[in-house]
Amino acid sequence: MTGLLVQIHLIDGSLYNGTQAPDSLYKYGMGKYLDAFRKFNTDSAQFRKSMEYYTNTPDKLTAIYDNVDKRIKALSDSLNAEQAKERTRLLKKDSLKTDSIKKANLKHKTPAQKVDSVKQAKTKKAMDAKIDSIKKLKYRPKPNAVPIK
Structure with missing residues (x-):
C-alpha cells in the first residue's frame, strides 16, 4: 500500500x-x-x-x-x-x-604602453595632490578679522 x-x-x-x-x-x-x-x-x-x-x-x-x-x-x-x-x-x-x-583578452603591453601607463599614474597622482591642497584651502579656519576704520 x-x-x-x-x-x-x-x-x-x-x-x-x-x-x-x-x-x-x-x-x-x-x-x-x-x-x-x-x-x-x-x-x-x-x-x-x-x-x-x-x-x-x-x-x-x-x-x-x-x-x-x-x-x-x-x-x-x-x-x-x-x-x-x-x-x-x-x-x-x-x-x-x-x-x-x-x-x-589579456594582451602584453609594449614598452611604449608601459611608459604611457607610468605617465598616466604620475599625472593622476599630481592631480590628486592638487585637489587635496585646494580642499585644505577651502575648508581652513578663517581668522577673526577686525574691520579697518
Whole structure:
C-alpha cells in the first residue's frame, strides 16, 4: 500500500504542477493512475476498499503515511542532490569559459604602453595632490578679522 500511495501522490503532484484546462486532470491523469494500479496489481475499486479499511483504523494509516513521507523525502533529497551536482558542473563550466575569454583578452603591453601607463599614474597622482591642497584651502579656519576704520 505504501508504494502505491507514493506513486499516487507523485502523480497528483505532477498533474497539479502543470497547466490545468477543463478536464485535463481526467484526460492526462487517468492513464497515469491506471499504470500505477497495474504496476501494483490492483485496481481502483480495490484501492478504494483498502483506503476505507485504513481510514477506519487510523493507527495503521498513520504508520503507512509515515513510510510514504519517508520515501517521498528520500526521492526529493536525491533529486535535489542531482540538481545541485548539475548546477555546480554548469557553474564550473561557465567559469572555465569566462577564464579562457579573459586570458584571450589579456594582451602584453609594449614598452611604449608601459611608459604611457607610468605617465598616466604620475599625472593622476599630481592631480590628486592638487585637489587635496585646494580642499585644505577651502575648508581652513578663517581668522577673526577686525574691520579697518
